[in-house]
Amino acid sequence: MQAAIALYPGFTPLDAIGPYQVLVNVPGAEVVFCAARRGTVPDEHNLIHFAVEHTFDEVRTPDVIVVPGAPNARKLARGGDPIVDWIRAVHPSTTYTTSVCTGSLLLGAAGLLDGLGATTHWASYDELRTYGACSTEQRVVTQGKIITAAGVSSGIDMALSLVAAMYGDLVAQAIQLGIEYDPQPPFDSGAPSKATPDVRSLVLTRMEYLWEHATV
Amino acid sequence: MQAAIALYPGFTPLDAIGPYQVLVNVPGAEVVFCAARRGTVPDEHNLIHFAVEHTFDEVRTPDVIVVPGAPNARKLARGGDPIVDWIRAVHPSTTYTTSVCTGSLLLGAAGLLDGLGATTHWASYDELRTYGACSTEQRVVTQGKIITAAGVSSGIDMALSLVAAMYGDLVAQAIQLGIEYDPQPPFDSGAPSKATPDVRSLVLTRMEYLWEHATV
Numbered sequence: 172m173q174a175a176i177a178l179y180p181g182f183t184p185l186d187a188i189g190p191y192q193v194l195v196n197v198p199g200a201e202v203v204f205c206a207a208r209r210g211t212v213p214d215e216h217n218l219i220h221f222a223v224e225h226t227f228d229e230v231r232t233p234d235v236i237v238v239p240g241a242p243n244a245r246k247l248a249r250g251g252d253p254i255v256d257w258i259r260a261v262h263p264s265t266t267y268t269t270s271v272c273t274g275s276l277l278l279g280a281a282g283l284l285d286g287l288g289a290t291t292h293w294a295s296y297d298e299l300r301t302y303g304a305c306s307t308e309q310r311v312v313t314q315g316k317i318i319t320a321a322g323v324s325s326g327i328d329m330a331l332s333l334v335a336a337m338y339g340d341l342v343a344q345a346i347q348l349g350i351e352y353d354p355q356p357p358f359d360s361g362a363p364s365k366a367t368p369d370v371r372s373l374v375l376t377r378m379e380y381l382w383e384h385a386t387v
Numbered sequence: 388m389q390a391a392i393a394l395y396p397g398f399t400p401l402d403a404i405g406p407y408q409v410l411v412n413v414p415g416a417e418v419v420f421c422a423a424r425r426g427t428v429p430d431e432h433n434l435i436h437f438a439v440e441h442t443f444d445e446v447r448t449p450d451v452i453v454v455p456g457a458p459n460a461r462k463l464a465r466g467g468d469p470i471v472d473w474i475r476a477v478h479p480s481t482t483y484t485t486s487v488c489t490g491s492l493l494l495g496a497a498g499l500l501d502g503l504g505a506t507t508h509w510a511s512y513d514e515l516r517t518y519g520a521c522s523t524e525q526r527v528v529t530q531g532k533i534i535t536a537a538g539v540s541s542g543i544d545m546a547l548s549l550v551a552a553m554y555g556d557l558v559a560q561a562i563q564l565g566i567e568y569d570p571q572p573p574f575d576s577g578a579p580s581k582a583t584p585d586v587r588s589l590v591l592t593r594m595e596y597l598w599e600h601a602t603v
Binding site for chain 1: 399400401405406407408411412418420427432434435436438479488500508509526527537538539540541543544547548549551556557559560561563564566567568569570571572573575576577578579581582583585586587589593594599
């Protein structure tokens with residue numbers, strides 16, 4: 172099983188690393204990071220630089236793809252970034268095509284979500300609808316072989332569900348125990364319907380700033 | 388506020404990226420990745436290569452340090468890796484000294500945990516005790532300014548608690564909502580006391596193999 176995690180300048184690292192930490196523990200799995208160009212790929216804050224050794228052109232038949240989100244994902248989706256062409260090209264032969272956070276906007280731009288249920292970061296539901304998707308607050312949405320996950324940290328839940336679907340519950344449970352994923356957040360404000368209006372508006376202001384000023 | 392995330396060859400990426408994704412969103416915070424040497428630092432599977440620009444020598448007075456774990460952390464802790472000296476040197480002036488997973492073994496080797504409550508990855512409780520710590524299954528253990536977190540994914544919970552302690556609940560809740568941390572794992576097998584014996588022994592076999600054969 173080859174799982175390809177697609178990177179691009181500006182990506183949100185936890186979107187990629189959450190699923191990576193699950194998939195890399197599947198016995199026999201090969202995980203490949205790929206990007207439009209070989210070289211270092213900066214994250215959304217230009218603080219992490221991943222050295223990527225494989226180009227999209229070299230990864231043509233992955234079994235699973237994971238597309239992370241980013242503050243600049245809506246711009247890249249609208250502008251037709253190279254990752255959109257790659258998603259469109261490899262999707263027909265994948266076993267599962269997945270996204271985390273606003274990575275689903277890139278699936279949408281590739282034409283994959285028209286008429287389907289899907290999710291994304293909660294602050295981008297409207298944007299996701301412009302691609303014909305029916306967005307929901309559900310954390311992980313499976314529609315045939317397309318799995319979209321909610322914001323950032325949801326990639327861990329998504330990847331565990333994916334492993335369970337492909338390899339059975341025992342493998343997924345062992346990986347969950349291996350990464351000691353027994354979450355105990357100190358607050359219950361992780362979803363828009365659970366957070367207070369104060370907290371929501373603080374985050375929205377910050378997100379809007381990031382969308383506008385994303386320079387990476 | 389400067390938060391330093393210390394890397395070393397073989398580190399477990401989610402241990403570092405979970406807290407990073409929380410801390411980087413604190414308004415005004417500066418997050419720095421540092422390592423013994425400048426250059427690329429490979430993760431535990433030699434699949435991710437982080438380009439690190441700051442050496443331990445250059446990061447002398449961080450306010451917060453985060454020490455991730457790794458399959459080779461017990462070897463590095465026993466052998467006195469450069470990270471152990473760095474922890475010992477910077478700890479007296481930190482506001483908080485934190486670890487995720489077996490990163491606590493490195494705090495232990497630096498002499499920080501003698502007689503204190505602490506945690507680590509569940510498969511390393513015994514090893515942690517060799518440093519004089521009283522290990523528990525608690526997910527996040529705070530002892531004065533030392534905070535240790537359980538395995539891999541617990542760094543997210545730890546960092547949210549840390550932000551709440553330093554900046555108040557509103558900031559922590561906003562970051563939680565920003566990364567949509569409303570965890571919904573598909574199984575309840577993320578802690579040793581919750582997983583079945585089958586799952587536990589599957590993971591232990593794998594961990595023991597990794598400790599023995601960690602080459603990075």
